[in-house]
Amino acid sequence: MRQTLFRIPLDGTWTIGPLDVPVFGLGAVLAVWCLIGIVWLYRNPTQRAHLKNLTAPAGIWLAIAMAIVLVPWFVQRQSREEIAEADRILEARPGTLEALIERSQAHFNMRQYADAVGDLQMALRDHPQSPIALNRLAWIQATCPQASVRDAAAALQNAKQACELTASSNPEYLATLSAAQAEAGDFKQAIETQQQALRLATSPSRSDEPATPADIPRMRRQLQAADENRPFRDDSAGKSLPVYGFGTMLFIGFTAAAWSAARRGMSIGYPPELMWDVAIWLFISGVIGCRIFYCIQYGQRVFFDFHNGQYVLKSLPDLVLSAVNLPDGGLVWYGGLFAGALVAGWICRQRKISFLELGDVLAPSLFVGLAFGRIGCFLNGCCYGDRCTLPWGVRFPMGSVPDMALVLRGYLGADQDFSMRLHPTQLYSSISAAILFFLTNTYFYYRPRNGSVIALSALTYAIGRFTIEFLRDDEPHQFGTPFTISQLISIVMFVFAVGFSIWLSRRPLSRTASPVKKARRPVTA
Numbered sequence: 003m004r005q006t007l008f009r010i011p012l013d014g015t016w017t018i019g020p021l022d023v024p025v026f027g028l029g030a031v032l033a034v035w036c037l038i039g040i041v042w043l044y045r046n047p048t049q050r051a052h053l054k055n056l057t058a059p060a061g062i063w064l065a066i067a068m069a070i071v072l073v074p075w076f077v078q079r080q081s082r083e084e085i086a087e088a089d090r091i092l093e094a095r096p097g098t099l100e101a102l103i104e105r106s107q108a109h110f111n112m113r114q115y116a117d118a119v120g121d122l123q124m125a126l127r128d129h130p131q132s133p134i135a136l137n138r139l140a141w142i143q144a145t146c147p148q149a150s151v152r153d154a155a156a157a158l159q160n161a162k163q164a165c166e167l168t169a170s171s172n173p174e175y176l177a178t179l180s181a182a183q184a185e186a187g188d189f190k191q192a193i194e195t196q197q198q199a200l201r202l203a204t205s206p207s208r209s210d211e212p213a214t215p216a217d218i219p220r221m222r223r224q225l226q227a228a229d230e231n232r233p234f235r236d237d238s239a240g241k242s243l244p245v246y247g248f249g250t251m252l253f254i255g256f257t258a259a260a261w262s263a264a265r266r267g268m269s270i271g272y273p274p275e276l277m278w279d280v281a282i283w284l285f286i287s288g289v290i291g292c293r294i295f296y297c298i299q300y301g302q303r304v305f306f307d308f309h310n311g312q313y314v315l316k317s318l319p320d321l322v323l324s325a326v327n328l329p330d331g332g333l334v335w336y337g338g339l340f341a342g343a344l345v346a347g348w349i350c351r352q353r354k355i356s357f358l359e360l361g362d363v364l365a366p367s368l369f370v371g372l373a374f375g376r377i378g379c380f381l382n383g384c385c386y387g388d389r390c391t392l393p394w395g396v397r398f399p400m401g402s403v404p405d406m407a408l409v410l411r412g413y414l415g416a417d418q419d420f421s422m423r424l425h426p427t428q429l430y431s432s433i434s435a436a437i438l439f440f441l442t443n444t445y446f447y448y449r450p451r452n453g454s455v456i457a458l459s460a461l462t463y464a465i466g467r468f469t470i471e472f473l474r475d476d477e478p479h480q481f482g483t484p485f486t487i488s489q490l491i492s493i494v495m496f497v498f499a500v501g502f503s504i505w506l507s508r509r510p511l512s513r514t515a516s517p518v519k520k521a522r523r524p525v526t527a
Contacts, residue, residue: 007245007381032070039063084108097128103135110142115151118142136164137175144181145236157182173203177221185233192228196221219406226399247381255374256285259367262439266363266446277363280349284364287345288338295337297325299487335372336491342368358453362446365459369439373432380428387425388475395423407476425473434466453506460499468492 042059088105091098106121122139129135143157161179168175176199183192200221224234260281264274297304304324306313316324346364350357379385383403390396398404398421405421408414414421441462446455468489471477477486485493 007247007250032067035063035067035070078112081108081111097125099125099129099132099135103138106138113148115142115146115148119151131167133164133167133172133175136160136167137172137178140164140182141178141236144178144185145234147235147237152185154182154186158186170198171202173199173221174217176202177224180228181224181234184228189228189231193225196225196228200225218409222405223399248375248378251374251378251381252371255371255378256281258374259371260285262370262443263364263367266366266443269447270359270363272363276353280346280360280364281367283345283349284342288342289333291341292333292335292338293326294341295334298337299334334488335375336488339368356452358451358456362449362452362455365455366439366443366446368459369435369442369463373435373439376428376432376435380426380432384476385428385431385474386476387427387430387473390423390425392425394426396426397421397423404476424475427470427474430470430473431467434470438462438466450511451506451509453502457499457503457506460495460502464492464496464499468496 085105085108088101088108091101092105095101102121102125106118106125109115109118109121119139119142122135122142125132125135126139137160140157140160142151143153143160146152158179161175161182164175165172165179170176176195180192180196180199183189183195200218203218203221227234260278263281264277267277268274302313305316305321307316315321346360347357349355350360376385383398383405386398386404386407402421404424405414408421438459442455442459445458449455471486471489471492474486477488479485480487480490483490
């Protein structure tokens with residue numbers, strides 16, 4: 003489960019408690035876009051004096067504004083078509099159960115919750131013993147984000163009836179009953195019912211019944227909510243643009259790293275524009291390198307499907323999609339480091355810049371990006387640690403990456419209401435990176451030779467990464483050794499750093515590497 007900071011609805015407003023807040027969603031995006039246009043006009047008075055100069059930027063601005071306005075209409079198109087098709091069926095055959103359920107789902111997807119409930123109630127008037135309609139109606143009444151639609155008593159009655167009609171053999175119906183019990187405030191009973199649903203959903207006897215697959219991550223999040231004495235809210239309606247924690251931290255880390263590199267570069271004469279250009283090139287190449295390394299290290303996981311006890315290569319379109327599917331995770335920092343070093347060497351050759359000098363400028367910024375990136379890993383749940391008995395051990399949310407991995411490996415039962423405490427190795431890495439940034443950034447202004455910061459960064463990072471890997475539990479040991487692939491690479495990096503340091507010590511002191519009071523003449527790009 004990727005940690006979603008928030009979602010921007012693409013076809014409706016946000017609901018906060020009993021209130022619909024139209025200023026959020028794409029309304030907020032449009033407001034921000036209007037503000038950007040106003041600020042641009044204010045900061046470019048010369049452009050306002052010549053209307054012909056506004057043609058191109060104004061056209062682009064209006065096109066984006068129109069796209070923002072039209073997105074809700076576009077994403078609701080399928081739901082409107084489903085409603086129209088259901089209306090045609092009901093006009094020809096009034097009371098058709100399938101059409102009413104389909105129209106109810108379409109209304110739900112458009113966040114028209116009252117209309118969805120109305121369709122299901124209409125279906126039950128003609129089909130009072132329909133478990134599907136009863137279950138769906140109970141689910142909306144128990145978990146709807148809109149307070150005016152929720153009805154705990156009615157949800158409980160409908161959910162119990164649906165379970166009775168199916169002899170309590172359907173885990174989804176039991177999950178609905180659990181949600182209704184939680185909405186009614188009976189959290190103890192809700193936990194027991196949800197645990198029963200999860201045991202039934204993961205029972206081997208149901209392996210031949212694919213008609214009603216259980217959404218295990220969602221059911222475990224529902225169980226977690228009941229364990230925390232709070233009702234579950236279904237936020238799956240409509241379409242929305244998620245803002246993920248990992249991506250947000252990656253963006254913040256890149257911005258902070260580029261800014262700090264520009265500050266150091268200015269101190270020895272590099273113009274800020276050059277440093278930002280270099281930062282963008284390194285960011286792009288770094289992400290590509292991280293992904294390539296991940297695909298190599300976890301090729302079986304990325305490019306193969308497990309069917310009937312054996313791994314089968316995916317089809318060509320699925321292979322391409324799997325290779326670039328960053329939202330589902332999969333970046334290895336060492337891959338980005340190697341790719342970034344190659345691109346930095348190419349940039350230095352093209353612009354006639356000293357590689358060692360530029361490397362000293364950039365090295366501390368790598369730790370800035372890593373510090374924020376590891377916080378993103380913590381939010382995402384990847385790079386998790388082993389079992390922890392210390393006070394700061396972390397229980398990750400049900401359905402998260404470490405929680406589901408422990409369930410699949412048999413360390414946790416799917417019906418358990420919490421995950422075990424794990425070492426927050428992501429935060430260990432983030433703290434380590436922050437310390438290394440302050441160390442290397444300070445050393446930059448007192449380095450005796452160009453390349454000294456690179457050597458210090460490689461030595462200290464290799465030691466830290468090698469040590470933290472002992473506390474991680476997301477990577478297997480490699481090549482028959484007691485070490486992970488990252489530890490083996492750390493050993494290679496440490497050996498390289500030692501040899502590089504010895505080579506540097508035999509070079510003469512660099513005048514440009516000493517602290518400077520005034521910036522040198524800027525390097526031309």
